[in-house]
Amino acid sequence: MDEERNGTGTHLSDAQLFALAAPAAGEPEALPAHLSLCRDCARALREWKAAVGAVGxxxxxxLARRSPEExxxxxDETLEAIRKAGSHRHSIPAWRWALAAAASLVVAVLVLTARRTAPPVAAVAAHATPAVAASSDMSAADAADDRLLRDASYLAGGGDVDSGSGLESRL
Amino acid sequence: MIPRETASEMDEADLIRQVRNGNAEAFEHFVRTYQRRLTRIAYRFLRDAAEADCAAQESFLRAYQNIGDFREGSTFETWLTRICINWCKDRLKRRRRVVFFHEAPVRESDDEADEPEERAPAGDPSPERRAMGREIRERLALALDSLSPRQRVVFGLKHFEEMSIPEIAASTGLDEGTIKSHLFRAARKIRERLSEFQS
Structure with missing residues (x-):
């Protein structure tokens, strides 16, 4: 653009017009008095403002060429993704509650079953402790008798002689 | 340029409460209102339309999933924009391109040169005026290329997306003084280039 366009004084430069079209600080700058006198510069400023929008x-x-339909x-794609996320988000607490309830139930059943089948700890200790204590002081013959009695007790309880008790060979 | 939503007719705070209570449909208002603008902002960072779409969608998802973190009193748009810009920055880091801070901007395939004639301001469609408008746009586009990527992004958010300085600061995490400094330097650089062209 020419520096001098007509006889009304010095025209605004491109840099000045740009500064007016896109103020650096974000606030509109005061318009030079020349703009009210010079039609060319006023028109050029309008062009510069339009250019800022067009270049933007x-x-x-x-993206600037996308249609409203696009x-x-x-x-719609975003909304669909959000709906999926929403349904997932709301299914998680229900799923967690169900899992926690099932786990609690299983633990309770296991505890009850164990209590019914296992002998009381005190009784086991009462029987086991003398045997263990005795076994360390037993002679070889007593130990053999002890093994025989254990095997007999095992068979009386429904055990199998092939299970490795050694009773058959000893008998 | 996308026209900014002024005071929304719908009460966004009320919609946010509905979303928090599990009504995903209430979120539709935000998508319809902000997706277009959010995608354009993402594009200013990423310079890739597909990635900008992805950034916008991911930002909405994150906003939806973390709606409990939104503090009433701030604007939803600023919060959403911040999520989006953070996503874009992460993306740029992962790309190892770091366009935002260091590299030269990637120019599209001379889109500026293909700008249709109707971009010229309406009201005076004379050939002389159209030529003048085109010439100005070309000079301005060339001058914009002299900006650093960061200056260009900040300039674009301010003048193309019409964000205020406080909005840019809140969305980018930069302080207002830094934003003003970028804008000032960008404007100075553009003016220098324009003066060079003119001389």
Whole structure:
């Protein structure tokens, strides 16, 4: 653009017009008095303001050329993703509650079953402790008798002689 | 340029409460209102339309999933924009391109040169005026190329997306003084380039 366009004084430069079209601080700058006198500069300022908008659109690349329908389709995709996330988000607490309840139930059943089948700890200790104590002081013959008695007790309880008790060979 | 939503007709605070109470449909208002603008902001960072779409969708998802973190009193749009810009920054880091801070901007395939004639301001469609408008746009686009990526992003958010300085600061995490400094330097650089062209 020429520095001098007509006889009304020095015209505004491109840099000055740009500064007015896109104020750096974000606030509109005071318009020079020349603009009210010079039609060319006033028109040029309008062009510069339009250029800022147009370059901004061009700077948005292909997005600037998207149709409203294309934008709508992308919004629908986002909404669909959010609906999926929403249903997932709300299914998680229910699933967690169900899992926690099932786990509690299983633990309770296991505890009750164990209590019914296992002998009382005190009784086991009362029987086991003398045997263990005795076994360390027993002679070889006593130990053999002890093994025989254990095997007999095992058979009386329904055990199998093939299970490795050694009773059959000893008998 | 996308027109900014002024005071929303719908009470966004009320919609947010509905979303928090499990009404996903109430979120539709935010998607319809902000997706287009959010995608454009993401594009200013990423310079890739597909990635910008992804950034916008991911930002909405994150906003939806973390709606409990939104503090009433701030604007939903600023919060959402911040989520989006953070996503874009993470993306740039992962790309190892770091366009935002260090590299030269990637130019699209001369989109500016293909700008249709109707971009010229309406009301005076004379050939002379159209030529003048085109010439100005070309000079301005060339001058914009002299900006650093960060200056260009901040300039774009301010003048193309019409965000205020406090909004840019809140969305980018930069303080207002830094934003003003970027804008000032960007404007100075553009003016210098324009003066060079003119001389």
């Amino acid at each position: 659109e061009a700077d948005a690349g292909e 934008w709508r389709a992308r919004e």
